[in-house]
Amino acid sequence: xxxxxxxxxxxxxxxxxxxxxxxxxxxxxxxxxxxxxxxxxxxxxxxxxxxxxxxxxxxxxxxxxxxxxxxxxxxxxxxxxxxxxxxxxxxxxxxxxxxxxxxxxxxxxxxxxxxxxxxxxxxxxxxxxxxxxxxxxxxxxxxxxxxxxxxxxxxxxxxxxxxxxxxxxxxxxxxxxxxxxxxxxxxxxxxxxxxxxxxxxxxxxxxxxxxxxxxxxxxxxxxxxxxxxxxxxxxxxxxxxxxxxxxxxxxxxxxxxxxxxxxxxxxxxxxxxxxxxxxxxxxxxxxx
Amino acid sequence: xxxxxxxxxxxxxxxxxxxxxxxxxxxxxxxxxxxxxxxxxxxxxxxxxxxxxxxxxxxxxxxxxxxxxxxxxxxxxxxxxxxxxxxxxxxxxxxxxxxxxxxxxxxxxxxxxxxxxxxxxxxxxxxxxxxxxxxxxxxxxxxxxxxxxxxxxxxxxxxxxxxxxxxxxxxxxxxxxxxxxxxxxxxxxxxxxxxxxxxxxxxxxxxxxxxxxxxxxxxxxxxxxxxxxxxxxxxxxxxxxxxxxxxxxxxxxxxxxxxxxxxxxxxxxxxxxxxxxxxxxxxxxxxxxxxxxxxxxxxxxxxxxxxxxxxxxxxxxxxxxxxxxxxxxxxxxxxxxxxxxxxxxxxxxxxxxxxxxxxxxxxxxxxxxxxxxxxxxx
Ligand SMILES: Cc1cc2nc3c(=O)[nH]c(=O)nc-3n(C[C@H](O)[C@H](O)[C@H](O)COP(=O)(O)OP(=O)(O)OC[C@H]3O[C@@H](n4cnc5c(N)ncnc54)[C@H](O)[C@@H]3O)c2cc1C
Ligand code: SF4
Ligand code: SF4
Ligand code: FES
Numbered sequence: 001x002x003x004x005x006x007x008x009x010x011x012x013x014x015x016x017x018x019x020x021x022x023x024x025x026x027x028x029x030x031x032x033x034x035x036x037x038x039x040x041x042x043x044x045x046x047x048x049x050x051x052x053x054x055x056x057x058x059x060x061x062x063x064x065x066x067x068x069x070x071x072x073x074x075x076x077x078x079x080x081x082x083x084x085x086x087x088x089x090x091x092x093x094x095x096x097x098x099x100x101x102x103x104x105x106x107x108x109x110x111x112x113x114x115x116x117x118x119x120x121x122x123x124x125x126x127x128x129x130x131x132x133x134x135x136x137x138x139x140x141x142x143x144x145x146x147x148x149x150x151x152x153x154x155x156x157x158x159x160x161x162x163x164x165x166x167x168x169x170x171x172x173x174x175x176x177x178x179x180x181x182x183x184x185x186x187x188x189x190x191x192x193x194x195x196x197x198x199x200x201x202x203x204x205x206x207x208x209x210x211x212x213x214x215x216x217x218x219x220x221x222x223x224x225x226x227x228x229x230x231x232x233x234x235x236x237x238x239x240x241x242x243x244x245x246x247x248x249x250x251x252x253x254x255x256x257x258x259x260x261x262x263x264x265x266x267x268x269x270x271x272x273x274x275x276x277x278x279x280x281x282x283x284x285x286x287x288x
Numbered sequence: 289x290x291x292x293x294x295x296x297x298x299x300x301x302x303x304x305x306x307x308x309x310x311x312x313x314x315x316x317x318x319x320x321x322x323x324x325x326x327x328x329x330x331x332x333x334x335x336x337x338x339x340x341x342x343x344x345x346x347x348x349x350x351x352x353x354x355x356x357x358x359x360x361x362x363x364x365x366x367x368x369x370x371x372x373x374x375x376x377x378x379x380x381x382x383x384x385x386x387x388x389x390x391x392x393x394x395x396x397x398x399x400x401x402x403x404x405x406x407x408x409x410x411x412x413x414x415x416x417x418x419x420x421x422x423x424x425x426x427x428x429x430x431x432x433x434x435x436x437x438x439x440x441x442x443x444x445x446x447x448x449x450x451x452x453x454x455x456x457x458x459x460x461x462x463x464x465x466x467x468x469x470x471x472x473x474x475x476x477x478x479x480x481x482x483x484x485x486x487x488x489x490x491x492x493x494x495x496x497x498x499x500x501x502x503x504x505x506x507x508x509x510x511x512x513x514x515x516x517x518x519x520x521x522x523x524x525x526x527x528x529x530x531x532x533x534x535x536x537x538x539x540x541x542x543x544x545x546x547x548x549x550x551x552x553x554x555x556x557x558x559x560x561x562x563x564x565x566x567x568x569x570x571x572x573x574x575x576x577x578x579x580x581x582x583x584x585x586x587x588x589x590x591x592x593x594x595x596x597x598x599x600x601x602x603x604x605x606x607x608x609x610x611x612x613x614x615x616x617x618x619x620x621x622x623x624x625x626x627x628x629x630x631x632x633x634x635x636x637x638x639x640x641x642x643x644x645x646x647x648x649x650x651x652x653x654x655x656x657x658x659x660x661x662x663x664x665x666x
Contacts, residue, residue: 017390018426019376019583025385044385063379063386064572064579088597103385248601249594251568251586254426258565258586259593261615263535264622269425285538287607 018254021061021105026098027080032166035087036131037096038073040080041104050081053113054138055245055273058083059253061105062098066091069250069268072109073134075141081106084134084166110253112273114139114217115243122241123151123209127228129158129200129220133166135245135272136219147179154181154207158200158220162186162193183207201227204235211236217273219245226283229276242276263288290483290499291506297329297355297481299497300441300469301404307493309402309439312368314361319347321361323368326404333358340450340633342642352475356405359449360632364561365410366417368401369434372585376568379579386579402439406467408460409452409632411442413561415466419624420564439489442467446474446513448520451633453646456524459630461517469494472510482510523636525617525646526653527627533649533656534618538610542651547606549641554587556635556643557612562628563587588612613648 024041031037043050052072060083061067068091074082087096098104116139124143126136136155143150155174159165165184175182183203185196196203200220214237218225225244232242248267251257260267263282265274282288292300304311305327313326314333321333332355339346340359350357379386406414418435421428442463445454454460463470468490472482482502485491557563567586572579586593589608594601602608620628629645636644 017376017429019581020390021377021388023385023388061581063381064570064576066570067568067581101384105379105386105388247596249596251566255424256421256426256428256564257567258588259567261588261611261619263614264619266623281535287602287604288538288611 018107019252021059021067021107023103024081024106026100026102026104029098029100032084032168033164035096036084036164036166037087038082038084038134039095039098039104040074040082041106042080043106044103049079050109052076052081052109052138054116054142055114055135056109056111057135057253057272058106058108058110059250060085060091060095061107062091062094063103063105065094067105067107067251068092068095069110069253071135071245071272073137075145076138077141077145084131084137086131107253110268112271114273115215115275116142119143119215120149121151121213123214124153125204125207125209125214125216125232126153126155127157127200127204127216127218127220128155129224130160130164131166132219132221132245133157136217137167139217144177144180151213152181152209153179154183154209156183156185156200156203156207158185158187158203158224160187162190162195181207199227200224201231204228204231212238215241215243217243217245222246222283229283239276239280244274244276244279245272246274246279247272289502289507290485290494291502292481292483292497292499294329294353294355294479294481296498297332300493301326301328303493303496304402304404304439306496307402307439309400311402311404312365313404314356314358316347320345321347321358323361323363323365329355332356332405337447338449340637342451342636342644343639344450344642345637352479354473354475354479356443356471356473357447359445359447359452360407360410360634362559362634362638364559364632364634365403365406365414366561366563368399368403369414369438370417370421370428370431370564374430374583376581376583379581381577381579399434400437400439401434402441404441405443405471406440406463407443407445407632408463409454409630410561411440411463411466412459412630413632414440416562416624416626416628416630417564419626420562423624439493440467440469440486442470442486444470444472444510444514445517446472446510448517448522449633451523451636451644452631453521453523453525453633454631455518455521457527457627457629457631461521462514472514474506474509474513476513477509480506482506523631523633523644523646525629525631525649527617529656530617530627530649531619531621533653534614537652537656538614540652540655542648542655543606543610546609546643546648547604549643550589550605550609551640552589552591552605552608553640554589555638555640556645557587557589558585559634559638560616561632561634562616562630565593567592588615609643609648613645616645617649
């Protein structure tokens with residue numbers, strides 16, 4: 001077995017640690033719901049724009065507390081780096097306490113991206129469950145800004161309750177567009193809710209799309225993604241045109257810590273966005 | 289090929305020290321042979337050998353005063369190239385903001401190590417970790433720095449260990465590539481060391497050591513001893529089709545059987561020379577003005593390893609053992625083009641309940657072969 005190391009290679013080439021975060025300053029904090037917030041960030045040094053592809057994520061470091069993977073939720077054409085996070089545990093709750101002017105460490109962007117180019121000339125269906133909407137937003141923004149290149153564009157979005165709905169203002173604007181169909185459903189309705197109740201898969205039948213020429217992008221809890229995928233395939237969507245974003249524990253984001261393994265793939269570098277057939281066999285197994 | 293006398297081993301150690309290497313070798317600590325800094329050949333486990341079997345390790349005295357008479361112990365070289373704990377950075381609070389600085393010249397990462405006594409299996413393990421830490425888009429700079437600086441003196445095995453199975457995996461008992469010097473210790477016709485030079489660096493270190501060109505029968509004596517070791521390895525693991533075998537048997541009843549014994553103690557992953565998983569911890573000083581981020585060895589056998597909000601992805605020890613052996617023997621091949629097992633036998637010896645990777649794999653493999661035969665006969 002030959003060694004892959006070039007033992008004579010230039011040492012300076014390996015000097016910079018990919019585990020070192022870059023300080024970013026919070027320019028704006030927006031509360032989306034009870035537990036979810038959006039931050040807009042700028043690099044503390046050098047005002048270069050943060051280049052990324054829709055679907056990619058960053059590792060966000062909160063001083064002294066820890067580091068977590070969070071998808072980029074901003075418009076790729078925007079000027080700041082945007083993340084939308086639900087406060088669930090140690091790091092995300094500490095992040096929720098941060099204010100304008102505070103600093104977050106950023107490493108990234110990492111991972112694979114949504115197939116916005118491949119989706120051209122096709123109907124595009126986005127399916128989001130809960131905190132799955134922020135990772136889809138950059139792709140949706142990009143497609144809307146080149147709207148003429150795509151067929152029908154549909155967003156199916158499910159949340160727990162009406163008060164968990166993210167990006168409310170923007171959803172209203174999107175709903176008002178004639179070239180975008182938006183369907184929302186909640187698990188549990190509250191007083192005054194006149195929309196859909198039920199799981200997000202029930203929205204698929206409402207959306208009119210040409211199943212033989214459709215590309216689907218799905219993010220949400222694993223069971224939701226599984227049932228949604230089955231429903232699309234049942235309706236004749238080509239499995240190769242179904243894309244999912246997966247989630248696993250991540251400690252590095254760059255294929256070195258081993259935590260995010262899902263069978264042979266590393267979610268952090270082979271994903272998080274996968275074409276369904278890539279992970280189909282793994283998705284039907286428990287505790288992989 | 290050179291012959292050096294047992295006394296000249298000290299000259300080799302001194303020559304390495306003169307080249308500013310910290311020499312690490314096997315040495316006695318309590319009831320085991322561990323790897324640590326040595327300054328003379330007398331600190332090697334002279335005249336000792338080991339008896340290993342599942343969950344058992346015992347040192348015994350030999351008649352001959354060999355230096356390298358024992359096989360691999362609980363330590364592997366990964367603890368030097370890939371330290372169990374490593375500071376990734378220090379962050380310092382400055383008002384609203386903080387500064388991040390990397391400790392490039394920390395003592396752990398600037399050492400120049402000379403490894404004396406690297407077995408063929410462990411040499412393969414180092415080459416596997418080279419791929420893990422240095423073969424992808426993102427590399428581990430601390431590992432690469434230490435690795436570039438390291439000097440390797442391999443030692444060919446002339447005695448099969450109690451739990452290892454390198455022959456079947458074709459990782460030993462002879463070291464083939466990737467060493468600066470390789471020693472075969474021969475005791476059959478007098479005690480001598482046969483030294484093979486692997487690199488110019490090796491040649492240079494050897495130049496100040498008393499030596500003479502080896503004669504044909506001395507070389508043949510060493511070859512004979514290595515061949516004998518190969519024939520005596522008791523265990524084996526058939527490396528072909530590991531992916532097909534394990535991927536198609538995720539629901540095999542054997543996983544429940546092994547789960548009843550497995551304690552999820554993580555010993556196997558800690559002693560394994562290729563396991564590379566890590567966690568990170570954040571440590572702040574009392575005033576909160578300095579926050580260190582520390583990387584630590586982790587294991588896929590812990591519950592936290594796969595935790596995502598709401599619970600662990602692999603709550604059962606059935607799933608964790610299955611993940612471990614599947615990673616070692618199958619998915620590692622997809623990821624790095626080689627298995628993650630080199631057949632060193634450590635996980636078998638140091639498992640408190642004696643779970644044997646070769647046995648667990650053999651059972652699954654037999655089912656696979658039976659099913660395959662069944663299919664082809666119908
Ligand atoms: C690729 C990717 C993109 C993500 N994008 C977003 C996003 O846009 N918005 C958002 O709100 N959340 C996102 N998440 C989930 C987010 O990373 C977790 O909610 C977060 O790690 C929880 O950390 P904690 O310390 O607050 O929680 P704790 O419950 O205290 O978790 C402890 C540790 O477990 C790990 N962990 C826990 N939950 C997860 C999880 N779901 N995924 C990965 N690691 C976890 C982390 O290492 C965490 O530090 C994403 C996860 C991944 C893998
Ligand atoms: S799995 Fe066991 S036998 Fe294989 S390299 Fe690791 S410790 Fe050695
Ligand atoms: S077997 Fe477990 S601990 Fe070892 S490298 Fe694989 S996932 Fe990591
Ligand atoms: S997050 Fe560390 S390997 Fe993927």
